[in-house]
Amino acid sequence: MYRLSCIHCGAEYAPGEIIYTCPKCGHLLTVEYDLNTISVTRDEWDRRPLSVWRYRELLPVTIKPVSLQEGGTPLYHLERLGEELGLPHLYAKHEGMNPTGSFKDRGMTVGVSMALQLGMKSVACASTGNTSASLAAYAAKGGVPAVVLLPAGKVALGKVAQALMHGAKVIAIRDNFDRALELVRELCIKHGIYLLNSVNPYRLEGQKTIAFEAVDQLGDVPDRFVLPVGNAGNISAAYKGLRELEGLGFIDRLPMMTGIQAAGSQPVVQAVRGSLPEVVPQTNPETVATAIRIGAPVNAEKALTAIRATGGTAAAVTDEEILSMQRDLARKEGIGVEPASAASVAGIKKLVEEGAIDRDERIVCVVTGHLLKDPETVIKQCPSPIEIEATEQALLSVLHL
Numbered sequence: 462m463y464r465l466s467c468i469h470c471g472a473e474y475a476p477g478e479i480i481y482t483c484p485k486c487g488h489l490l491t492v493e494y495d496l497n498t499i500s501v502t503r504d505e506w507d508r509r510p511l512s513v514w515r516y517r518e519l520l521p522v523t524i525k526p527v528s529l530q531e532g533g534t535p536l537y538h539l540e541r542l543g544e545e546l547g548l549p550h551l552y553a554k555h556e557g558m559n560p561t562g563s564f565k566d567r568g569m570t571v572g573v574s575m576a577l578q579l580g581m582k583s584v585a586c587a588s589t590g591n592t593s594a595s596l597a598a599y600a601a602k603g604g605v606p607a608v609v610l611l612p613a614g615k616v617a618l619g620k621v622a623q624a625l626m627h628g629a630k631v632i633a634i635r636d637n638f639d640r641a642l643e644l645v646r647e648l649c650i651k652h653g654i655y656l657l658n659s660v661n662p663y664r665l666e667g668q669k670t671i672a673f674e675a676v677d678q679l680g681d682v683p684d685r686f687v688l689p690v691g692n693a694g695n696i697s698a699a700y701k702g703l704r705e706l707e708g709l710g711f712i713d714r715l716p717m718m719t720g721i722q723a724a725g726s727q728p729v730v731q732a733v734r735g736s737l738p739e740v741v742p743q744t745n746p747e748t749v750a751t752a753i754r755i756g757a758p759v760n761a762e763k764a765l766t767a768i769r770a771t772g773g774t775a776a777a778v779t780d781e782e783i784l785s786m787q788r789d790l791a792r793k794e795g796i797g798v799e800p801a802s803a804a805s806v807a808g809i810k811k812l813v814e815e816g817a818i819d820r821d822e823r824i825v826c827v828v829t830g831h832l833l834k835d836p837e838t839v840i841k842q843c844p845s846p847i848e849i850e851a852t853e854q855a856l857l858s859v860l861h862l
């Protein structure tokens with residue numbers, strides 16, 4: 462049993478209402494379960510395969526879900542990087558291993574299922590790339606048409622390719638992501654299209670399962686949970702999920718929620734570090750990590766609560782620090798991620814250098830999207846392949862043998 466409730470004024474709404482913010486005060490909504498009526502045990506969950514749907518008692522979907530087998534992603538112990546940083550308990554949860562290569566699939570399996578459950582006939586989103594790739598795939602699976610709005614020229618190649626190939630109507634606007642989101646919100650409200658950005662509280666329900674899985678894989682609550690922050694939905698979702706586990710008595714403490722942004726796009730970091738009551742939007746965000754090139758995060762209010770209520774923190778990393786960590790993850794750990802994803806681990810490195818982290822902490826960094834999402838940024842950082850004549854002599858010569 463669940464209802465929608467406003468995170469600000471507490472007004473409650475029936476689950477079937479197609480609303481994204483509180484009609485009374487305009488603030489964000491959340492899905493609230495009556496935890497007393499949830500009778501599942503941790504043992505029951507443990508007997509099911511690791512996946513978003515292992516946790517179905519804490520998800521709002523009552524129909525057969527639109528699924529591409531999302532979740533169940535690996536949790537890697539970063540042994541080499543951890544040793545270099547003096548962090549023996551450093552882990553990465555590789556969300557790039559989801560069906561379309563990012564954590565968005567956890568949200569979309571729930572979001573597109575809810576679209577069908579609520580009788581919606583079409584779906585839409587604005588995107589820096591991954592949301593559109595995921596929505597396009599899940600809409601295809603669910604048999605609903607999808608419209609996606611992208612900031613022209615600022616979306617990584619792999620993501621555009623996915624949205625196009627899965628058959629979404631792809632529209633590139635001559636402005637940034639924040640404007641695309643404003644436009645698509647208006648479009649959806651005026652034309653009865655189901656909005657599947659993270660302002661949709663049901664979509665975030667799927668994303669909270671990243672934290673559930675991490676706790677199950679680690680066998681305990683990490684001391685710190687680190688996420689790259691763009692629109693700030695993921696950090697909010699993870700915190701909400703962990704609160705629910707606490708409410709059910711499955712865990713007895715919360716990790717320090719830690720958000721990492723790019724130096725050129727860091728409104729949440731500025732609010733946290735400046736102890737501001739709310740996030741001040743940034744008008745011209747810029748970073749090589751295009752996935753988190755977002756100046757006006759819609760979930761800022763939820764994210765600030767997550768960070769502040771858990772004694773967490775936020776940090777900004779430069780593009781060079783992001784790319785350097787992308788290379789380190791690839792070359793020292795064999796983990797291929799896109800730039801925004803490397804930001805979480807780069808942020809931990811920075812916090813270690815600042816002396817802000819206890820080295821014995823058990824730290825889970827969420828690495829959010831796959832290396833192949835943004836091949837152009839990869840190619841720019843690497844030497845070209847060595848082209849030779851097809852002879853043994855030429856081969857031995859370039860190998861200095």
Ligand SMILES: Cc1ncc(COP(=O)(O)O)c(C=O)c1O
Binds near residue numbers: 752
């Ligand atoms: C790869 C990647 N990492 C991180 C983020 C940031 O997540 P959020 O917007 O939930 O803060 C996004 C998109 O939002 C993303 O695509």
Ligand SMILES: N[C@@H](CCOP(=O)(O)O)C(=O)O
Binds near residue numbers: 565589
């Ligand atoms: N990085 C995101 C930006 C949109 O965020 P959302 O969580 O509100 O959908 C993307 O991949 O588009």
